[in-house]
Amino acid sequence: MNATANSDIAIVGMAALFARAPDLAGYWYNILNRVDAIGMPPPEWGAERLLDPSSEDLARLYTCHGGFLGELSRFDPRAFGIMPVSLTGGEPDQFHALELAQRALADAGLGEGGYAPERTGIILGHGIHPNRASVNGVQHGVVLDQTVALLRGLLPHLDAAAAAQIRTLLKQELLPLDTDGIPGLVPNMMTGRIANRLNLMGPNYILDAACASSLIAVDAAMNELRRGNADLMLAGGINTSTPPLVYMVFCRLGALSRNSRIQPFAAGADGTLLGEGGGVLVLKRLDDALRAGDRIYAVLKAVGQASDGRAKGLMAPRLEGEVLAMRRAWQQAGLDPASAGLIEAHGTGIPLGDQTEIEALRQVLGARRGAIPDVALGSVKSMIGHCIPAAGAAALIKTALALYHRLLPPTLAGEVNPRLGLEHGRLYLNTETRPWIHGGPAPRRAGVNAFGFGGINTHAILEEAPGADPQPLAAFLGRRWCPGSELLVFSQADRPALLAQLAQLHQRLDQEPALDLHTLAAALWRQRGADGERLALVAADIAGVQKRLAVALDKLADPCRERLQTRDGLYFNARPVPGRVALLFPGENSQYPDMLRALTIEFAELRRGFDFLDGLYGGERDQAPSQAIFPPPTGLDAEAQAVLQAQLRGMELGSEAVFAADRALFQLLSALGIRADALLGHSTGENAALVASGMPQLDEAALGASIRAMNALYRGLEADGAIPDGQLLSVGALPLDAARAVLAADPRLHLTMDNCANQFILFGPREAIAGAHEQLRQQGGFCSVLTLDRGYHTPLMAPMAAAFRRLFEDVEFVASATPTLYSCVTAAPFPAAPEAIRDTAAAQYRQPVRFRESIENLYRDGVRVFIEAGPESHLSAFVRDTLRGRPHLAVACDDRRRGAGEQLRYLLGALFAEGVPLDLDLLHAGCQVAEHAPPVAPYLSTAIPLIQPSATVIEHVRHVLDSSTSAQPSAIPVQPSTPVVNEPAAAAVAVESVPTPTVPVSRHPGPATALTGHFELMQDFLAQQERVMAAWLERRRRS
Template identity: 65%
Template sequence: GSVKSMIGHCIPAAGAASLIKVALALYHRVLPPTLCEEVRTDLALGNGRLYLNTETRPWIQGGRMPRCAAVNAFGFGGINTHAILEEAPGQNTGPLSAFLGRRWKPGSELLVFVQPDRTALIQQVEDVRERLRNAPEGDLRRLAMALWRQRGQGEERLAVVAEDERTLEARLAAVVSKLADPARDRLQTRDGVYFNRRPVAGRLAMLFPGENSQYPDMLRDLAIEFPQVRHWFDFLDGLYDGERDLAPSQAIFPLPAGLSAEERIELQKQLRGMELGSESVFAADRALFALLTAFGVRADALLGHSTGENAALTASGVPRLDEAALGACIRRMNALYRNLEMSGVIPDGELLSVGALSLEQAQDILEADPRLHLTMDNCTNQFILFGPAEAIAAAHATLKQRGAFCTELALDRGYHTHLMSPMAEAFRALFASVEFAPAGTVLYSCVTAKPFPSEMEEMRDTAAAQYMCPVRFRESIENLYRDGVRVFVEAGPESHLTAFVRDILRNRPHVAVSCDDRRRGADHQLRHLLGQLFAQGIPVDLEPLYGGMPQPVTALAPYLPTAIPVIQSTGPVATQLRACLHASMPASHAHPLPQERIKACETTDDLAPPVIAKPLGRPGALAGHFDLMQEFLRQQERVMSVWLDRRRGR
């Protein structure tokens, strides 16, 4: 991206500015944008590998090749320099980019309050309101950090998510009004206020979604802000390291410009495909599990839905696989599936999602046509059927007459039916070479709706059986609730499982919250999730939100004048300079001036004295130009130093 679009032309310092920008991009593994309102058509729809990046995007790079970037500097005075930079070797763990990520677009902040009693809590809120009135923060993030690091202890816990001071003041005013009632034990609003005097008591389960949760640009903001998230998309790109025509990240994070409508449709089709669909959701699930772990959220139980069971399995540590072995296992599983598909042993068909009707109300339809198969029992009001096109069409018509809402899904394979037995058997043979052992966190399976068995061979059987057995998600949630789980956190893209849990448990005491919200944005939803957990008294560590903030500067430098000296030549002098410096001649017609003309320029005495101090000959004019540029750079250095000092002090 062009640095000129961000800070203007730095004249002879343009190359230095570009070098700084590229070095920071490599360090934070972020692709900064070229800022522009509209991309030229011939640039936007080019067929080459180059494109104009107009949005801040995560820099995904898997495999053996490091990240590289080129710098082209075309500055004043004839600068024409090119450089290629490469990321530093051995950076296995990326820098904490939280302080950078919150600056690249307007965002929300999470502010937490905790006190031993209601009076003290209201007083703390009033103190913050007074602080905002008397000394506006300008940057809520610094206030949020102070509240977190200076928090006390107590049972009165409040969390507020706000985008700016005005919004925060309005929400705090409403909080004071509502919490003035001592009988109020709970307060929760859609816009981000969470208070719970008597949180639900119980264990916490993490839920991992499977296919049909993926979508373009999922978790993009979190991948920019947190290296734990970006790492798993790096991992996914590195699985095939150039073996595929399209890297997974090219479909997950499509280019902001340069793609036609047809090309975008094709990328979405690939993202919904069998291979990339399951792989992308797996990477997103593991990314959010890693992020939750970084924030100190610990699960007592894990449950995967459909292919999300693979994410739950590997997150639990039951299969003893490091990342290299995990990557090799995924590659082998995909190869086995492709071989089975080519052999024709996996039949195709159609999937039908049925809503607003319970499975019990449709049981007679399933029993009447043996070609229909139940693949998923998701919640009280939603299940999914699979079968050949004509059987699905007939069931669709009958179910619609009964008041059901039916949707045909894009996938055309009978996952979670006995039709997938060849794949389950192939995977079971593969798992024979993988060590399975119980882990510290209880792992549940939607195959049995119970915890995984503790014996190794039975573990392998259960892991493989998910491909040919219906997903018993509703029953699994009921059993988790029976076993004491009251808090359900969805660690994956979208929020389908959260909606399922709410439908299953209805009015029973529980908390169901997702890491992602497609309408709100994953970065905003993360703050809401952490705020809700904090208000529930669940241990969280908010330090990753503030790890990169610079320390304030106590002494501020005075403002300096920003006026830049300008050469103002008289008419005759300007004419003479143009003649000497070829400024008035097109480049295509430029040719050396006669020596007598140059000599005349150097020796003329009857012209008005110039404003510049240097002689008027060609060397003098150039020297004057460079003196001016040096003074300009000194002025800019002083101005930027003052600006940076003031920013650090705020």
């Protein structure tokens, strides 16, 4: 133990339960997929009685929408040694908190006995408002006696025994209140129960700071660790039940959205919506966590707190208080707020609050650097609603996962509110899931805001944990990160065995149409049979699987059928013995905005490649390369968009971006078990092929230095006017002989690329290109002028080639036997001698690209499988055109129509069927193939208990009344009351209309009439109580 006042705190475990998110993985999956979990409450909540948008009555609601748990509110008491009877009248929050605490410890790898009880504690944020247990206590302790007293007042001849009997009958209709349910009446029993069941002997208590509760609980837990009072702390926030009374208060304040939509920072935002849920984090000192080898989601640096002081109003946000909390946090951490890359905002959707928060952030983060915003902004409330005391836990967990997985999570919003002025600051509203590319020496950092009613403001700073990459995203989620196609593979020794497997699966899916597709794909990969005949299919759902299985069963019934391939992803080979495999690396002009984004989100290999690129120049450039490759989805005006597009098209970033993508895809293909026999780079793609071959002896630092040196040489030559410019003309549908005739007629023209039988590229001055364009068009060619304007691969680039050749003298080269590196300069393998390697590597800049000839020679040397490892799919098309009519497979890692994430599955399916060795464990890491689904825990109701006598009880009460007296009581004058059907339903004391029983009418209407009058009187009495409460709230609001 090495506790200090400034010790960094590691988050080593987490658990979450929010609307439509039963667990931590489900919560993160929903966030990444922009799932809107807002909806109507469960039927027992009583929305149909309460909803009346036109009413001004406190007990009527203009919206009931929110992020409700609904069917996810479940708890198995037996797992914790709790009597099931305790649940009936208990407080649901206490039971959910217990399970979340246990889950969080399990997530940290700390099961029973995995921690020192006397050094472990728990602090939770929790709101103190009426709940199922407390209202049940009021019903037992107040309402029952009140009801009987009023009855005796209405019926003077009702004796004590009859009154007691009626009380007993009504009490039976309530939830039980006994020693098992009493803990629900004591709020801090929440953490006491957890300490009792999980054997925690450190501090345990709850605190209430409204919406800031979770962050203050975490701050308190951090202080326990820093003072050395504990070695392990659990902290978070719980709000798993939101009764109607809370909605009544928020409606009265006008804080809820009348559109029933929560849209923080959006132009259409008109208020917030509430949410249910809870989150618990397991905290340790960072040094202890590193020493123990714990998985660390993120590092907590500091939590700043500040109050609003004397503000305009108790409920109004104050800019100065928010700014003070943020600055205190960054000062405590000793960090520059300019280093933040993500802000998880308080962002409730209330316009005034959102505008105040943006201004506070603007003051703390500083001015925009360059033309592009660089700090992502979001609010998880847009998806799950405002969980009040648990809101901070939801935000912290989201942010910790963002840092752990190196992703920028999305927020839900339509058009950005123009009044926020985001186009002028560092913030942009991040509405899409995007990779968090970061190449600087400092770790990724994020800030989390939580501002509570009453003017309590908190800001937490989180930082990326030191150490290795996280587990694969699929392993964490147990499925693909987004809905999409899955790859199913089959291999059997012979055709009958394969057909039997396909038929068996087809029949099973008929019976189990809800089978999880990702789990099925994992099971088929892990249980594949002997290699003989192979089939692969790609489908997005079970119906798609069934469709492809039916085609396969039909086509493969023909024993003469040896191959099958369909456009929708069905691949079969009866003799899967592949030829040699070549990887093809594209060069400049294959880059495009958001290229390979889905793969970069899914696989660390891609993200590391772009991290490397961002780290090349530090702060030397106005914008990081990733800002042009993965541009912000909002916050860009026309000028900023033009800047990014120009950067991505430019020589420097364009070639660097493609190099990074090529190299990253090579790493991914290697992780998937793909081993190439040959490598070939097209244009500047030869640099990526050269590095992949291992010929240049360069580590990461030396490679970065070489790239910087090459770009410095290029910029110097460009400044000296040594880089010729002109135009590039792409010509299709004509043979190369047509180009030769044009070239012979005008010496200013140069052949730069011979790509395939139906495409070549010419370069020359604009006038010469215009003449060639017209001449070749008249011959039937399809001609188009490209955006690039440099004379690469022509003798005009000799000065640059010579400069690079000198630079290569500082790089050690060695020959590579496998894979064989081919060059488009010679259309042959690279030479073995280091000097000859340098000559060939430099010559590509002044020699035409002979891609067509190179493919022919690769084919001659036995290559039959061509995999394009880069953005776009141009090279695959060139290969297919060149080898048309000859057996081969040419397939790309990317497809802009499908998206790279989908295309990878098609690529792997085609390779599997072809017999190429693969390792698909990376796709299915963490997927648990269970024989049976886990049992479903009992439903845990959060409904407010009401006195709702059943028809039988009503008849019994009538019988008691009739038996106790035959005298008709005199009428008691009462104030006119509103009919029951129009009265508001329950809030704190749950006023609800009593259902009319379908029973025979009593022959003695006197007591029954009095009983009905009593209930009407009770309704009127409670309605008056509500009106008093409404008036009090109104005075509070105006004060």
